[in-house]
Amino acid sequence: MNSIKLDAHAKINLTLDVTGKLDNGYHTVRMVMQSVGLHDNVTVEKTDDGQITLTCDRPYVPTDGRNLAVRAANAFFAHTGLVCPGLRIDICKRIPVAAGLAGGSTDAAAVLRALDTLFETNLGLDTLCEIGLTLGADVPYCLRGGTMLAEGIGEVLSPLPAAPHCLVVLCKPAFAVSTAAVYAQIDDHMPDVRPDTAGMCQALAQGDYNGVCHRLYNVMEAVTAVRHAEIGQIKDILLSCGADGAAMSGSGPTTFGLFHDPNKAQMAFNRLKAIFPDTHLTEIL
Numbered sequence: 424m425n426s427i428k429l430d431a432h433a434k435i436n437l438t439l440d441v442t443g444k445l446d447n448g449y450h451t452v453r454m455v456m457q458s459v460g461l462h463d464n465v466t467v468e469k470t471d472d473g474q475i476t477l478t479c480d481r482p483y484v485p486t487d488g489r490n491l492a493v494r495a496a497n498a499f500f501a502h503t504g505l506v507c508p509g510l511r512i513d514i515c516k517r518i519p520v521a522a523g524l525a526g527g528s529t530d531a532a533a534v535l536r537a538l539d540t541l542f543e544t545n546l547g548l549d550t551l552c553e554i555g556l557t558l559g560a561d562v563p564y565c566l567r568g569g570t571m572l573a574e575g576i577g578e579v580l581s582p583l584p585a586a587p588h589c590l591v592v593l594c595k596p597a598f599a600v601s602t603a604a605v606y607a608q609i610d611d612h613m614p615d616v617r618p619d620t621a622g623m624c625q626a627l628a629q630g631d632y633n634g635v636c637h638r639l640y641n642v643m644e645a646v647t648a649v650r651h652a653e654i655g656q657i658k659d660i661l662l663s664c665g666a667d668g669a670a671m672s673g674s675g676p677t678t679f680g681l682f683h684d685p686n687k688a689q690m691a692f693n694r695l696k697a698i699f700p701d702t703h704l705t706e707i708l
């Protein structure tokens with residue numbers, strides 16, 4: 424096999440709590456992560472020119488060594504000691520960028536999975552997660568996907584029962600947010616209200632869709648929404664169209680709503696898309 428094409432799915436955070444800060448500047452978290460249908464297509468092809476080249480259909484995504492997919496390939500060859508014969512990586516980008524949806528992390532995870540298959544290294548998920556963690560805190564989750572409780576800095580993963588199936592409207596307003604800046608700001612602005620992550624895990628165990636929707640909560644929203652009125656505006660539109668619950672994902676600014684009713688989801692999608700072009704109608708995976 425010379426080439427492999429994978430779907431690299433985005434994630435949303437059903438809950439997100441920041442529980443402490445480590446000496447290296449990273450924060451400890453406790454959050455429920457969920458894969459959604461929205462995905463990039465990542466194609467990895469062996470070549471023989473000794474180079475790692477990357478193409479992407481979005482001009483604002485870096486194509487050099489700053490791209491997390493290229494960094495993932497370099498980390499794979501460093502870990503295995505294999506000599507890279509040459510690689511061509513192509514990313515068809517559908518996930519909004521710098522949006523709180525782990526877009527770069529999921530591309531990196533896809534490249535690690537593709538290389539483990541293409542080079543028949545059989546590293547397995549645990550080792551891929553170790554390599555992934557050197558690239559970013561969200562990469563181990565992206566390797567595993569599904570519904571997970573994430574602790575540590577995001578890499579201590581415990582599988583949870585799959586979330587009840589529903590539609591998801593994702594809306595990214597036209598500005599980007601730096602994850603590092605949001606973590607830095609939250610040190611000074613930790614909200615008093617914290618998510619009920621234990622309750623969220625229980626709702627998932629009981630397949631209680633309304634319990635899930637009522638517990639959506641992200642402490643980072645307090646930081647990002649204060650600076651950007653669009654987050655409140657998007658939430659208001661989602662809820663006025665009949666979303667069963669709504670929250671910001673990750674460090675933002677993407678804000679999402681969960682819907683049981685496809686007509687309400689379509690109405691929310693149409694209204695938001697007219698104001699914010701980077702709006703997507705997808706589903707819980």
Ligand SMILES: C[C@](O)(CO)[C@H](O)COP(=O)(O)OP(=O)(O)OC[C@H]1O[C@@H](n2ccc(N)nc2=O)[C@H](O)[C@@H]1O
Nearest residue numbers: 448449450528559560561562576577602603606673674
């Ligand atoms: C906000 C979340 O998306 C929630 O899922 C993640 O915690 C972010 O994970 P990520 O984007 O993979 O983060 P990284 O690329 O590893 O880190 C970017 C920056 O965010 C901060 N960071 C990230 C993760 C974490 N647990 N604590 C942190 O303080 C650090 O300043 C770091 O330099």
Ligand SMILES: Nc1ncnc2c1ncn2[C@@H]1O[C@H](COP(=O)(O)OP(=O)(O)OP(=O)(O)O)[C@@H](O)[C@H]1O
Nearest residue numbers: 490491520521522523524525526527530561602673
């Ligand atoms: N493959 C990639 N796809 C998107 N952005 C990338 C990629 N590689 C590097 N980047 C850079 O990473 C930055 C953050 O983009 P990304 O979409 O990963 O953010 P994010 O969704 O907020 O991540 P997270 O939710 O993990 O914090 C972008 O500004 C971009 O320059």
